[in-house]
Amino acid sequence: xxxxxxxxxxxxxxxxxxxxxxxxxxxxxxxxxxxxxxxxxxxxxxxxxxxxxxxxxxxxxxxxxxxxxxxxxxxxxxxxxxxxxxxxxxxxxxxxxxxxxxxxxxxxxxxxxxxxxxxxxxxxxxxxxxxxxxxxxxxxxxxxxxxxxxxxxxxxxxxxxxxxxxxxxxxxxxxxxxxxxxxxxxxxxxxxxxxxxxxxxxxxxxxxxxxxxxxxxxxxxxxxxxxxxxxxxxxxxxxxxxxxxxxxxxxxxxxxxxxxxxxxxxxxxxxxxxxxxxxxxxxxxxxxxxxxxxxxxxxxxxxxxxxxxxxxxxxxxxxxxxxxxxxxxxxxxxxxxxxxxxxxxxxxxxxxxxxxxxxxxxxxxxxxxxxxxxxxxxxxxxxxxxxxxxxxxxxxxxxxxx
Amino acid sequence: xxxxxxxxxxxxxxxxxxxxxxxxxxxxxxxxxxxxxxxxxxxxxxxxxxxxxxxxxxxxxxxxxxxxxxxxxxxxxxxxxxxxxxxxxxxxxxxxxxxxxxxxxxxxxxxxxxxxxxxxxxxxxxxxxxxxxxxxxxxxxxxxxxxxxxxxxxxxxxxxxxxxxxxxxxxxxxxxxxxxxxxxxxxxxxxxxxxxxxxxxxxxxxxxxxxxxxxxxxxxxxxxxxxxxxxxxxxxxxxxxxxxxxxxxxxxxxxxxxxxxxxxxxxxxxxxxxxxxxxxxxxxxxx
Numbered sequence: 230x231x232x233x234x235x236x237x238x239x240x241x242x243x244x245x246x247x248x249x250x251x252x253x254x255x256x257x258x259x260x261x262x263x264x265x266x267x268x269x270x271x272x273x274x275x276x277x278x279x280x281x282x283x284x285x286x287x288x289x290x291x292x293x294x295x296x297x298x299x300x301x302x303x304x305x306x307x308x309x310x311x312x313x314x315x316x317x318x319x320x321x322x323x324x325x326x327x328x329x330x331x332x333x334x335x336x337x338x339x340x341x342x343x344x345x346x347x348x349x350x351x352x353x354x355x356x357x358x359x360x361x362x363x364x365x366x367x368x369x370x371x372x373x374x375x376x377x378x379x380x381x382x383x384x385x386x387x388x389x390x391x392x393x394x395x396x397x398x399x400x401x402x403x404x405x406x407x408x409x410x411x412x413x414x415x416x417x418x419x420x421x422x423x424x425x426x427x428x429x430x431x432x433x434x435x436x437x438x439x440x441x442x443x444x445x446x447x448x449x450x451x452x453x454x455x456x457x458x459x460x461x462x463x464x465x466x467x468x469x470x471x472x473x474x475x476x477x478x479x480x481x482x483x484x485x486x487x488x489x490x491x492x493x494x495x496x497x498x499x500x501x502x503x504x505x506x507x508x509x510x511x512x513x514x515x516x517x518x519x520x521x522x523x524x525x526x527x528x529x530x531x532x533x534x535x536x537x538x539x540x541x542x543x544x545x546x547x548x549x550x551x552x553x554x555x556x557x558x559x560x561x562x563x564x565x566x567x568x569x570x571x572x573x574x575x576x577x578x579x580x581x582x583x584x585x586x587x588x589x590x591x592x593x594x595x596x597x598x599x600x601x602x603x604x605x606x607x608x609x610x611x612x613x614x615x616x617x618x619x620x621x622x623x624x625x626x627x628x629x630x631x
Numbered sequence: 632x633x634x635x636x637x638x639x640x641x642x643x644x645x646x647x648x649x650x651x652x653x654x655x656x657x658x659x660x661x662x663x664x665x666x667x668x669x670x671x672x673x674x675x676x677x678x679x680x681x682x683x684x685x686x687x688x689x690x691x692x693x694x695x696x697x698x699x700x701x702x703x704x705x706x707x708x709x710x711x712x713x714x715x716x717x718x719x720x721x722x723x724x725x726x727x728x729x730x731x732x733x734x735x736x737x738x739x740x741x742x743x744x745x746x747x748x749x750x751x752x753x754x755x756x757x758x759x760x761x762x763x764x765x766x767x768x769x770x771x772x773x774x775x776x777x778x779x780x781x782x783x784x785x786x787x788x789x790x791x792x793x794x795x796x797x798x799x800x801x802x803x804x805x806x807x808x809x810x811x812x813x814x815x816x817x818x819x820x821x822x823x824x825x826x827x828x829x830x831x832x833x834x835x836x837x838x839x840x841x842x843x844x845x846x847x848x849x850x851x852x853x854x855x856x857x858x859x860x861x862x863x864x865x866x867x868x869x870x871x872x873x874x875x876x877x878x879x880x881x882x883x884x885x886x887x888x889x890x891x892x893x894x895x896x897x898x899x900x901x902x903x904x905x906x907x908x909x910x911x912x913x914x915x916x917x918x
Contacts, residue, residue, distance in 0.1 A: 388653055446655045504658055504659040541660065547658070630780075
């Protein structure tokens with residue numbers, strides 16, 4: 230029985246679905262999330278430990294902690310996936326996605342932070358009836374979570390210039406279980422495919438940053454980071470059975486290749502026209518990476534942009550908003566290509582948050598929404614089709630100085 | 632080329648006389664503390680100051696002379712009465728050391744050294760030094776530098792702690808802040824702008840208390856010429872005396888303070904020093 234191929238599930242390699250096609254899936258930090266992550270030239274609170282650690286020397290309080298709890302849901306809709314049917318994949322997760330604390334140490338400021346930069350938790354089942362191959366059933370259990378945690382230190386060279394560094398430990402755990410059944414009860418035929426994939430990796434991600442105020446009310450920030458995977462393992466097992474064969478076939482693969490992650494350079498500018506208004510902009514550039522083993526394909530360079538705004542209508546309330554891009558690191562699909570191509574979806578997002586301040590604490594509620602469209606392909610040489618996606622993050626966060 | 636690099640470095644790093652600082656980062660909610668200090672803040676300030684005072688006394692011997700300490704308190708409270716902090720109970724004491732200096736802890740604890748007393752010429756100069764220290768307390772310089780605040784028991788604060796699962800390590804932070812205060816007093820000093828402000832507020836307190844407003848200028852001029860081990864900590868923790876005198880003289884000229892008649896009480900001062908065995912080093916002018 231002919232098989233049905235759906236995007237992202239059977240690709241050039243059984244393990245290629247372990248890769249990640251975007252770099253800006255989850256915004257990090259209390260204040261930064263409301264400002265679309267345009268934070269490289271601000272970074273003067275625990276969120277700065279992630280974006281640009283040099284900024285924490287300018288924090289308004291000597292001791293500071295902050296945490297964010299987020300509910301993140303995303304959806305991808307593949308048009309004309311199976312005989313004209315649209316196929317939708319959704320993911321939802323509830324997690325504490327950031328914690329950071331700073332305090333003085335010697336002549337500088339020391340900090341520690343934890344960030345979840347990506348989280349996919351997908352549990353769904355779908356049923357397509359009356360396709361050209363009969364009834365099609367698919368259920369998916371998918372987990373893909375990336376964590377970073379580590380210390381930071383920053384030092385003020387002068388009241389206008391500071392440097393800082395963070396050393397993150399990077400971990401990623403990926404698991405995908407897919408069961409697909411195609412059966413035509415009229416013909417008495419069926420095909421069952423059970424696929425299990427897992428990957429885990431550990432690495433180090435140093436971040437170095439500098440913050441400079443070249444003029445009154447203006448701040449410039451620069452940070453550079455590079456994740457190096459030091460250990461990795463990936464494996465898959467696919468079991469296929471059908472009415473056409475007396476026994477099931479088992480295909481296994483493993484790969485200890487280390488994923489190549491790009492160097493990320495963030496440049497930002499912030500303008501503080503008054504003690505009520507703050508405007509910021511960041512450009513984030515991710516370099517191209519090479520393929521590694523069978524599991525990880527080459528990725529192209531990506532440049533993202535973020536614009537943020539913060540305004541205090543009263544002393545005790547702050548409104549933050551922002552716009553950002555989250556472009557795909559896969560190339561645009563080419564109809565002439567004869568090998569399997571990954572989805573390509575460029576996203577744009579908007580953020581909004583509201584904060585209630587007291588003298589020593591703040592509590593924030595915010596949302597971030599992104600949407601995009603692109604292309605996908607069932608299999609190599611098959612027609613290129615359209616896909617759209619969106620994601621929503623709702624978060625509740627707090628900060629506390631003591 | 633080297634000159635160009637030097638200019639670039641100075642531009643990037645900034646000089647002490649550059650026109651702006653990173654104060655522009657402060658958002659409006661942070662200014663609430665300046666104008667809206669609550670009772671909890673004062674309680675926290677007094678508790679903190681008591682700990683700092685205990686540290687000062689732990690490393691310096693207290694001069695145990697009840698009569699002279701009483702006299703010191705009379706002078707200090709005459710100045711502090713005009714300081715606008717009626718909620719504080721002021722404490723004044725002498726440290727038995729030859730170093731020339733004075734210290735203050737938040738909450739109203741003021742110490743002057745025997746070495747400083749021996750450099751003074753009259754009661755107005757004593758009042759001037761005490762007024763400078765009182766000004767540090769009224770302007771909350773150390774409190775602001777170390778962000779000492781009362782507990783935030785508002786609904787928002789409680790909710791913030793709950794959402795953030797904050798394990799309130801206030802005792803650890805408190806002890807660290809006390810260490811920070813002692814470091815400021817004995818090693819680093821406050822910002823120069825805070826010291827200049829204390830001079831200016833102090834001279835106003837002096838005038839309002841009926842003392843000769845020129846007293847601080849006379850005292851600083853005298854100790855500015857004394858270059859010895861006894862002024863080492865003072866030099867480390869304060870701006871240059873010449874700078875302080877320049878700013879004071881500008882204020883005195885602008886406010887015409889030199890024309891004000893003020894009390895000096897040299898005889899009473901010298902009698903108290905001699906009676907209690909301080910042996911003033913300064914023969915000074917006649918009142």
